Amino acid sequence: MAAQPGEGAVGRLAIALSLGHFLAFVDRFTLAALMPVLGPRLALDDAATGLLLGPCFALPYATAALFPRKPIHGLAGGIALWSASGAAMGFVNSFEGLAAVRLGLGVGQAAFIPAAMALVAARPGRPRAAGLAMFTMASAFGRNVALVSAGGGLAALAWFGVGAVPYGWRWLCVVTILPNIVLLMVLIRWRAKVSGAMAAQGSAAAPTPTPAGGVRTMLLYLLAAMPVLVIQSLAAWLPTLMARQHGLEPARAAMVGGIAMLIGSPLGQGLGGVMMARWPQARERGGPALVTLLALAIVPALVAVGAGTTVAVAGITLAAAMLGMSAFAGLFMVQQEIAPARRAQASGAFLTVITLVGIGIGPLAAGVASGHNAGGIAGGLMIVMIAAAATALLLLIVSRKLGRPSMAPAAP
Numbered sequence: 001m002a003a004q005p006g007e008g009a010v011g012r013l014a015i016a017l018s019l020g021h022f023l024a025f026v027d028r029f030t031l032a033a034l035m036p037v038l039g040p041r042l043a044l045d046d047a048a049t050g051l052l053l054g055p056c057f058a059l060p061y062a063t064a065a066l067f068p069r070k071p072i073h074g075l076a077g078g079i080a081l082w083s084a085s086g087a088a089m090g091f092v093n094s095f096e097g098l099a100a101v102r103l104g105l106g107v108g109q110a111a112f113i114p115a116a117m118a119l120v121a122a123r124p125g126r127p128r129a130a131g132l133a134m135f136t137m138a139s140a141f142g143r144n145v146a147l148v149s150a151g152g153g154l155a156a157l158a159w160f161g162v163g164a165v166p167y168g169w170r171w172l173c174v175v176t177i178l179p180n181i182v183l184l185m186v187l188i189r190w191r192a193k194v195s196g197a198m199a200a201q202g203s204a205a206a207p208t209p210t211p212a213g214g215v216r217t218m219l220l221y222l223l224a225a226m227p228v229l230v231i232q233s234l235a236a237w238l239p240t241l242m243a244r245q246h247g248l249e250p251a252r253a254a255m256v257g258g259i260a261m262l263i264g265s266p267l268g269q270g271l272g273g274v275m276m277a278r279w280p281q282a283r284e285r286g287g288p289a290l291v292t293l294l295a296l297a298i299v300p301a302l303v304a305v306g307a308g309t310t311v312a313v314a315g316i317t318l319a320a321a322m323l324g325m326s327a328f329a330g331l332f333m334v335q336q337e338i339a340p341a342r343r344a345q346a347s348g349a350f351l352t353v354i355t356l357v358g359i360g361i362g363p364l365a366a367g368v369a370s371g372h373n374a375g376g377i378a379g380g381l382m383i384v385m386i387a388a389a390a391t392a393l394l395l396l397i398v399s400r401k402l403g404r405p406s407m408a409p410a411a412p
């Protein structure tokens with residue numbers, strides 16, 4: 001039987017796993033930053049691009065997440081598989097090759113993320129809350145840092161002359177996975193701590209993502225996924241939008257869009273936390289707050305569509321902040337709904353729904369809609385935002401009609 005590690009060791013493990021979550025989202029969104037370069041080279045239309053950014057990742061992720069596995073196997077094997085897939089992205093020359101890369105990325109991250117979240121949630125009380133907050137914030141930073149770092153990498157390649165070499169951007173895919181290798185070596189070295197942390201939790205496998213709480217809970221999962229769907233769509237298409245609509249070079253388009261999201265999303269999540277902490281009435285109105293903020297985010301997004309670059313970036317930043325607040329309200333709403341003793345398992349189900357709906361539907365829907373309106377990808381994103389807000393309102397109304405089930409006794 002593995003020895004149980006001390007609190008300090010478990011805390012360091014939680015930090016390392018949160019770093020892994022950050023790196024997972026960096027690798028997940030690197031393709032979005034490279035699409036202004038890759039799309040024309042591979043003659044991809046917006047529907048094909050949306051398919052790569054969305055379902056080609058989300059469907060393998062959701063399928064693989066259904067299979068429980070020992071945490072150390074999920075952590076090590078997951079990092080190895082998604083890192084190999086990320087490096088391979090630099091050497092493919094077709095849509096089919098990119099689809100295979102995204103499949104490997106989805107399966108690898110599905111092995112890592114649920115196992116990592118189960119270990120982070122192993123500690124009771126405030127350490128659990130702090131660990132989960134750090135773990136979820138890491139994904140927001142990773143998504144936006146991917147755009148900034150890939151844009152900076154493209155600019156650096158051009159500065160040093162590598163950008164003049166055909167496919168010089170491919171080196172970025174290899175460099176991006178180097179931190180993953182370091183993390184993999186650290187986790188293998190800490191395998192005793194991983195086994196001990198799971199033994200303390202009383203389980204040898206990651207939680208199976210089966211939705212808890214019946215139809216109403218699933219409706220709330222879907223409701224909470226609506227702002228995430230918009231955020232994922234915006235992040236996935238923002239570099240392409242800035243390049244097309246504002247004539248920016250691919251490197252600058254990725255950096256400018258990434259900085260706007262990097263400022264707006266964490267700011268919104270922070271403000272959402274303040275809102276829930278300071279106003280007790282907001283804690284019981286997470287659903288209405290989500291819908292209201294999601295609808296209000298349409299206004300600065302509309303302003304951004306028809307404005308110059310500076311005003312557009314300001315509008316995107318404000319919209320990202322409102323969406324961040326809306327997403328936090330959804331997360332808080334779900335946590336309020338689920339009995340504390342079941343939150344670790346329910347969080348696994350919640351993340352699977354978020355990935356399947358947010359990433360699987362959002363980018364693809366925006367890409368398909370771009371070909372059926374005069375506004376192109378900007379119009380496609382607006383259609384997705386309006387549809388998500390309307391769907392969120394409908395889900396809120398239906399979930400309230402079903403009523404709230406009685407809560408199970410609280411756990412430590």
